[in-house]
Every structure is written in C-alpha cells, then in structure tokens.
Amino acid sequence: MNKPGPLSLNTITVREQWSLQQCIEGCARHGITGISPWRDKLAEYGVQNAAKHIREVGLTVTGLCRGGMFPAADAAGRQRAIEDNQRAIDDAAALGAQCLVLVVGGLPPSSKDLAGAHAQVQDGIAAILPYARAAGVPLAIEPLHPMFAADRACVNTLGHALDICDTLGDGAADRSLGVALDVYHVWWDPHLSAQIKRAGRRILAFHICDWLVPTTDLLLDRGMMGDGVIDIPGIRAQVEAQGYDGFCEVEIMSANNWWRRDADDVLRTCIERHKTVV
Amino acid sequence: MNKPGPLSLNTITVREQWSLQQCIEGCARHGITGISPWRDKLAEYGVQNAAKHIREVGLTVTGLCRGGMFPAADAAGRQRAIEDNQRAIDDAAALGAQCLVLVVGGLPPSSKDLAGAHAQVQDGIAAILPYARAAGVPLAIEPLHPMFAADRACVNTLGHALDICDTLGDGAADRSLGVALDVYHVWWDPHLSAQIKRAGRRILAFHICDWLVPTTDLLLDRGMMGDGVIDIPGIRAQVEAQGYDGFCEVEIMSANNWWRRDADDVLRTCIERHKTVV
Structure with a gap:
C-alpha cells in the first residue's frame, strides 16, 4: 500500500475551538501542510489577511467550503444563490484554492419536488461554471450522504455528481x-468502485473521517479515522488508481467528542491516524 | 389520481402502546383491514393465537417483520441466521402473510468488508429461498436507507435489491x-423511477411514512404521512403503474411523538392521512 497523500485540515474539524488564524498557526505548528477553510471563518478573519497568512506559512489550500445551495423557492432566490457562489469563487481564487466545494442544496422550502431540485442544481452549476473557469477555480461537486437529501444536498451519489459533470463539463x-x-x-x-473509475481524473478532493456505529446525530457525529467502519485505505487505493495524487483532507464534525477536546490534541490524533489507518 | 390501496397497520407504529392482541382489536375497531406484525410481539402473543385472532377479525397480513440479518462473524453465526429465517418463514406461513420482509443485515462485528457483507446477504437469501418457496411465503427484500448500511441492512437501493432478485429469482x-x-x-x-419500472410485479409490499426536516434520530424519528418532504402520491402512482394493487402499510417508528400518543388517536391520524396525502 502506498503512503497516503499529505494531510490537510478542514477547519470545521476544530470549529468550536479555533479561529481560522489559529487553524493556520496550528497547521504550521504541527507540520500539517494543507488547509481547507469554511467561509464563515474566512469572512471573520478577512480574505486578504487569510490569504497572506496562508502564503507566509506555505500551506496548500485544498478547497474552500463551500459554494452550492442552489435550489430556492423563486427566481430571485436562485439568483441570490448564483451571486453568492460568484463571491465564493472570488474568495477561492484569492486563496489559490485547489477547488470550491459545492454542497448543492436540498429541496426548496415546502417543496417535495426532488426532480425539480435536481434540475435547479444543474442549472445553478451551469450558471456559475463560466465564472469559475475564468477565475481558474475548479468546482468540486460533493455528493452528500442520502440522509442530507432534503436539507443540504440532493446529489447523493458519486454517479449523480458525475452525471452533472458529464452534462456540463467538457x-x-x-x-x-x-x-x-x-x-x-x-x-x-x-456502485462506488465503478463510479470512482468513471470519475478518473475528475476527483478534485479526497475527504476522510469515519462512520461511527452507532451514529447518534445525522450531522454532528462523524468519527475520527479508524474509529468507525469505513475501509478508508480501500477507497483511497481506488482513488489513487485513477491518478489522484492530492491531499487527504480530514473533515470531522463532532459536537460531543472532537469539538470538545483540546484542538492541539485533535490535530495530533489526526496526524497519527493519517499515518496508521488511512 | 386513483384512490390508494387499503391501509395496513405495521404494528411497530404503536409498539410502545399496544400488544399484538390490542393491535388486532384496534384494527378491527377502526376498520383497518391489513396488519403487519413484528416477531417479538408475535412470539409474546403466540403464533397460533395470533393467527386465529387475525382470521376471526378478517385482517389481511401484508407482511411479517422480519427475516434477514444474514451477515455474521463466522459460519456458525450465518447458520443460526438461516435457521432463524426458517422459523420466520414458518411463522409467516402460519399467519398467511403476503410476504416475509427481509432486513438483510449490515456489517458483521468489527468488519469493514462491505463487499463481503453483500455476498453473505446474497448467500443467505439463496439458502432460505427454497424453504420459503416450499412454504408458499414470498421473500421481500427491503432496501433500507443508506444510513443503516453499517448496522441494519447493507442493501440500500432498490437497484441493489433487484440485482439480488435477478441473480436468485426466476x-x-x-x-x-x-x-x-x-x-x-x-x-x-x-434512479427510483427507473428501478420501480424494473421491479415491475416484484413489488410485494408498499410501506409509507414520511421524512421529517429536521430528522433528529436515525432510527426513531420517522414522520406521519404528510408531515415531511416525501412525494408519497408520486411514488405510489409509479408503483401502481407496475400493477401493484396491494395495501399501503403504514410503518412509523417515532420515539418522541407517535409512540407517546394515545394509540387510537394514532390510528385515526393514519386513516385520515391515508385518505388525504397518500
């Protein structure tokens, strides 16, 4: 088994403990060479401050979280989403991010029209793609677990995400x-193995954490790598077989465990698990 | 839109309130003509008592919940699962159930081998199918939501369930x-619409409830029909277009809402929603 690609810290992993500035300093202190910030913390620090700090420290920005959230109840709402995505693309460009992660959005308020939401997502991505290309920011559609179909992302399989790539991409x-x-x-x-092969070089980011048994919360009970049931090395090997040579970005939302620990300890654990179980 | 098929009560909907005997009496009292018991309550009442009572009241048994749970850590565990499924088939036959519902099982303890679990499920169904056919009990594979892949069922799409039917069925x-x-x-x-068409007449049972936003528990926060985001009439129409003319079986596990209400009120609500939003 090859060694995994270098570790990147998705800053939500220590959201409750650290500001973005502290995350950047923490990565530098622990020898983590990649970072993936969220926009709320980025806004708090200021995009230019963050970009300067990240450059000084020499971190690779493996992604910006996040664009997307396209479906809306009306045309004005959809237009606001497109404009917000353009601002996210600007921020990603300012940071030199390897991609803007798209969490595409779920059903509009009081809608049960899933096919309509799918169409709105595709239309939204089509609307921002020229802007993203002009800015040199790759767009990375992130299929979310089907338990988020209603309220966060109605693209829930790698196959569906690639259908959109096939339709809109070149x-x-x-x-x-x-x-x-x-x-x-x-x-x-x-169908994961087959769809990873289909994805080929279009895998722009590789995120890691683990699925706990039991999982006590749909959103905020993700596990540290090695603490759950996911065959992470097996998936990583398939991703690398397609030529992926980027970072392993750790992204853990954990209200009752990792968010309550000392952030330096969390980073140390990420580093150790990255070496041993990824 | 056609009227929906008749209502059946999956007894877990009032699990905390009623015994199976009370469920049978409740269905008779409210004019519900179908029932789908769980095996724990069936064992408590006694299969022969239950079968006799159900016959007297004239209920259709739309399913028995449940067989399955095939993957195990070793051959002895897999054999125990097969034998337990044979007992479930016996019970289903004694009740004249329209099917035995298979919740196929997740990963064996401390396993991360999902493909291996898939194989164990298929082998398990293959092992019990002759017994089920001899008993005249159709086996209904229930794909469970992907959030149950680890601990309850590693068959999580209609397409995967039909792959197994294609492999093992005639x-x-x-x-x-x-x-x-x-x-x-x-x-x-x-892919739901395409897979419903593929299923054709192999849809042996149609279960209803709703997906709440937010959902506060992976297992025990299902919603009453109409309280969530699922386009139930849209899915029902597709199922009926394949020739399904059976019952609509309401199955709600709801620790903090419906399990805390008066069971007669729950049944009245099911009946009203079945008329208006299914």
Missing part, C-alpha cells in the same frame, strides 16, 4: 468541474 | 422473491 479530462469525494458520504454505495 | 415474473418498497428508504434515489 469530457473526462476537464478538471474545471469535478467531484469532492468524502468517504463518509459514499462508503455505503454498491 | 425472472421478472417470479414473485417468490421480490422487494418491499418503503418510501422512507428510497425517496432520495435519483
């Missing part, structure tokens, strides 16, 4: 539109 | 092995 070699693959969201899929 | 007209379609588990699937 073929399998076009990395301006691709996918962010998070083991948490896709590990259960019986 | 073609699309063979109703000795089919599927139980619960809107809760499959509503998010972008």
Whole structure:
C-alpha cells in the first residue's frame, strides 16, 4: 500500500475551538501542510489577511467550503444563490484554492419536488461554471450522504455528481468541474468502485473521517479515522488508481467528542491516524 | 389520481402502546383491514393465537417483520441466521402473510468488508429461498436507507435489491422473491423511477411514512404521512403503474411523538392521512 497523500485540515474539524488564524498557526505548528477553510471563518478573519497568512506559512489550500445551495423557492432566490457562489469563487481564487466545494442544496422550502431540485442544481452549476473557469477555480461537486437529501444536498451519489459533470463539463479530462469525494458520504454505495473509475481524473478532493456505529446525530457525529467502519485505505487505493495524487483532507464534525477536546490534541490524533489507518 | 390501496397497520407504529392482541382489536375497531406484525410481539402473543385472532377479525397480513440479518462473524453465526429465517418463514406461513420482509443485515462485528457483507446477504437469501418457496411465503427484500448500511441492512437501493432478485429469482415474473418498497428508504434515489419500472410485479409490499426536516434520530424519528418532504402520491402512482394493487402499510417508528400518543388517536391520524396525502 502506498503512503497516503499529505494531510490537510478542514477547519470545521476544530470549529468550536479555533479561529481560522489559529487553524493556520496550528497547521504550521504541527507540520500539517494543507488547509481547507469554511467561509464563515474566512469572512471573520478577512480574505486578504487569510490569504497572506496562508502564503507566509506555505500551506496548500485544498478547497474552500463551500459554494452550492442552489435550489430556492423563486427566481430571485436562485439568483441570490448564483451571486453568492460568484463571491465564493472570488474568495477561492484569492486563496489559490485547489477547488470550491459545492454542497448543492436540498429541496426548496415546502417543496417535495426532488426532480425539480435536481434540475435547479444543474442549472445553478451551469450558471456559475463560466465564472469559475475564468477565475481558474475548479468546482468540486460533493455528493452528500442520502440522509442530507432534503436539507443540504440532493446529489447523493458519486454517479449523480458525475452525471452533472458529464452534462456540463467538457469530457473526462476537464478538471474545471469535478467531484469532492468524502468517504463518509459514499462508503455505503454498491456502485462506488465503478463510479470512482468513471470519475478518473475528475476527483478534485479526497475527504476522510469515519462512520461511527452507532451514529447518534445525522450531522454532528462523524468519527475520527479508524474509529468507525469505513475501509478508508480501500477507497483511497481506488482513488489513487485513477491518478489522484492530492491531499487527504480530514473533515470531522463532532459536537460531543472532537469539538470538545483540546484542538492541539485533535490535530495530533489526526496526524497519527493519517499515518496508521488511512 | 386513483384512490390508494387499503391501509395496513405495521404494528411497530404503536409498539410502545399496544400488544399484538390490542393491535388486532384496534384494527378491527377502526376498520383497518391489513396488519403487519413484528416477531417479538408475535412470539409474546403466540403464533397460533395470533393467527386465529387475525382470521376471526378478517385482517389481511401484508407482511411479517422480519427475516434477514444474514451477515455474521463466522459460519456458525450465518447458520443460526438461516435457521432463524426458517422459523420466520414458518411463522409467516402460519399467519398467511403476503410476504416475509427481509432486513438483510449490515456489517458483521468489527468488519469493514462491505463487499463481503453483500455476498453473505446474497448467500443467505439463496439458502432460505427454497424453504420459503416450499412454504408458499414470498421473500421481500427491503432496501433500507443508506444510513443503516453499517448496522441494519447493507442493501440500500432498490437497484441493489433487484440485482439480488435477478441473480436468485426466476425472472421478472417470479414473485417468490421480490422487494418491499418503503418510501422512507428510497425517496432520495435519483434512479427510483427507473428501478420501480424494473421491479415491475416484484413489488410485494408498499410501506409509507414520511421524512421529517429536521430528522433528529436515525432510527426513531420517522414522520406521519404528510408531515415531511416525501412525494408519497408520486411514488405510489409509479408503483401502481407496475400493477401493484396491494395495501399501503403504514410503518412509523417515532420515539418522541407517535409512540407517546394515545394509540387510537394514532390510528385515526393514519386513516385520515391515508385518505388525504397518500
């Protein structure tokens, strides 16, 4: 088994403990060479401050979280979403991010029209793609676990994300539109292996954490790598077989465990698990 | 839109309030003509007592919950599972159940081998199918929502369930092995319409409830029909277009809401929602 790609810290992993500035300092202190910030913390620090700090420290920005959230109740809402995505693209460009992660959004308020939401997502991505290409920011559609279909993302399989890439992109070699693959969201899929092969070079980001048994909260009970049931090395090997040579970005939302611990301890654990179980 | 098929009460909907005997009496009192018991309550009442009572009241048994749970850590565990499924088939036959619902099981203890679990499920169904056919009990594979892949069922899409039917059954007209379609588990699937068409007459049971936003518990926060985001009439129409003319079985596990209410009120609500939003 090859060694995994370098570790990147998705800052939500220590959201409750650290500001973005502290995350950047923490990565530098622990020798973590990649970072993936969220926009709320980025806004708090200021994009230019963050970009300067990240450059000084020499971190690779493996992604910006997040764009997306396209479906809306009316045309004005959809337009606001597009404009917000353009601002996210600007921020990603300012940071030199390897991609903007798209969490595409779920059903509009009081809608039960899933097919309509799918169409709104595709239309939204189509609307921002030229802007993203002009800015040099690849868009990474992140299929979310099906338990988020209603309220966060109605694209729930790698296959569906790639259908959108096939429809809107310029073929399998076009990395301006691709996918962010998070083991948490896709590990259960019986078609995962086939779809990773189909994705090929369009895997723009590889996210890691683990699925706990039991899982006590749909959103905020993700596990540290090694503490759950996901065959992370097995998925990583398939992703790398397609030519992925980027970072392993750890993204853990854990209200009752990792968010309550000392952030330096969390980073130390991420580093140790990255070496041993990823 | 056609009127929905008659209502059946999956007894877990009032699990905390009523015994199986009370469920049978409750269905008779409220004019509900179908019932689907769980095996724990069936064992408590006694299979022969239950069968006699159900016959006297004239209920259709739309399913027995449940067989399955095939994957195990060793051969002895897998053999125990097969024998337990044979007892479930005996019980289903004694009740004249329209099917035995199979919740196939997740990963064996401390396993991360999802493909291995898939194989164990298929082998387990293959092992019990002759016994089920001899007993005249159709087996209905129930794909469960992907959030249950680890601990309850590693068959999480209608497509995967039908792959197993295609492999082990005698073609699309063979109703000795089919599927139980619960809107809760499959509503998010972008391939749902195509797979319902593929299922054809192999849809042996149609289960209803709703997906709440937010959902506060993975297992025990299902919603009453109409309280969530699932387009139940839309899915029902597709199922009926394949020739399904059976019951609509309401199955709600709701620790903090419906399990805390008066069971007669719960049944009245089911009846009203069945008329208005199914």
